[in-house]
Amino acid sequence: MHKLYIQDVTLRDGMHPIKHQYTKQQILDLAIALDKAKVDAIEIAHGDGLTGGSFNYGFGAHTDWEWLEGIAQHLRHARLTTLLIPGIGTIKDLKRAKDLGVESVRIATHSTEADISAQHIEAARNMDMDVSGFLMMAHMNDATSLAKQAKLMEDYGAHCVYVTDSAGALLMDEVADRIKAFKDVLEPSTEIGIHCHHNLSLGVSNTIVALQEGANRLDASLAGMGAGAGNCPLEVLVAYLNKMGAEHNSDLFQLMDLADDVIRPLQERPVQVDRETLSLGYSGVYSSFLLHAERAAKKYGLDTRTILQELGSRKMVGGQEDMIVDVALDMLKKKKP
């Protein structure tokens, strides 16, 4: 049995709701506080991973290097981690993160495209980093095929592979099927992770289902700070783990305080299940599209839900934020006689 491992994503996925605008001081203070509350890993990067800053995804208040610099030396318990999406970030970027004290990385691809991660996973291994494969939009691939993709990542050298429900679209049974399929094909030494979005209010439930099926690396963020309706809320997850008697390191009350006193006041656009974020889960749309779709809806006088629905039916994948304006302009053309 692998030890339960809680990874905080407040400072990476949590970049989305505030358009990647954390200050350096906020990142430092939160990293220190999360370390004190003993989460096992703290992920820091632009919401779309290293060098995600762009017109397409939003420019950050800082570069990844500025955010990462000077954090590692303050961590006593937690591992400093980051995320890289091949096609956006490169091995050069990974090396730079490693030089800033990052010990662990997740290499993220769409749920059918694991083979573009080979180069990056191998590079991370060669740098002696802990490395995970991160299969995004897991609802767009069936359990057996997704497990084959996970096996590829294991073959490239991943220590762990995640079921990543980027659209918050998976039902509880669907999470269970995917974790079971992973268990069937992966080596026992390979860890399994779960990353949820709360769009169908299943952030905690799906995380627990995954845990019960054999996942041991659980992603969560303070007050759910993350794209769409957010991630699995960390403090709620820890409360649940306490009640079920699971062994972990994190301190519930410290996390509750951070969630309510520090994070919630930052959420200009409330991170919650509402008609827009529910539509993400319902239509199977990448959660990070939310603010971009809301902006396009406002600019072109359209309904956010309809845009999201159309993006879902066009089977857009993570990273195709440029297609939001495209969809909006297409809808505008149809509206006009």
Added chain:
Amino acid sequence: MKKAKIAIIGPGNIGTDLMIKIIRNASNLEMAAMVGIDPNSDGLARAKRMGFVTTADGLSGLEQMDIWGDIDIIFDATSAKAHHQNWSIVQKYPDKKIIDLTPAAIGPFLVPPVNFNTTKDMQNVNMVTCGGQATIPIVAAVNRITKVHYGEIIASIASKSAGPGTRVNIDEFTETTARAIEDVGGAEKGKALIILNPADPPIVMRDTIFTLSENGDQIAIKESINEMVAEVQKYVPGYTLHQEVQFEEIPEDKAVFIEGLGHRYGLKTTVLLQVVGAGHYLPAYAGNLDIMTSAAMATGDKLAQLSNL
């Protein structure tokens, strides 16, 4: 006018599509030889059936054959590594030119409607990447009206059209394209993103270009882009603007923070393109592969025309 005789190295999807394009559409090129390294390859067999000289002994094999003396232009559709070897052979014959479709980029980048005239005398030219061929003309079209600080491109391609070469080295795509956005497109800073979409039926290639430039005449920018699209259409008929050009002024107090440039403001221009392939050998959705072979053929055609003048 005498046509230039050409050889293609690499009888895979790209090499075969290029061969068919040259046979059907080239004005000044004559297909002569197909070069491979696998005697059992389908592509070599096809070229042989069509009556062309073939060899499975690589370019050094062709070098030993009688036809070598007649070859004017060589298209390299192999890999970066193989290109280094092929170049070491071609280099010995200064009257022959090589058009490199691999990521090796030993010679300068060439995007036909942008910088043909400044690179035409080089013996070895490189075709950048599919995303680069599709987007750099647009960056250049903005830059010839007003200074482009930053050019960002997103290439979305069907998973089925991303070959193993792209997949095992996706960093090569982002890094090479970003560099060419600067070197050829004229942006002070370039950035490239690539997305693979597995949807079935496969999606047609889409390219989005964002530029941040100094404020300029929006009508002139739009016209410049439209003219450039028409230029590319001459050799890639399926290259179209999918939406009207979009503009947004970014004021100084809302400057964006761009890595490597710092805070910048000005005019944001958004161009949404679609690239439908000609469907010669590759399917129509693979506009990304089509634009490479089309750009290479256009380059060869122009070079051949020059040498006859």
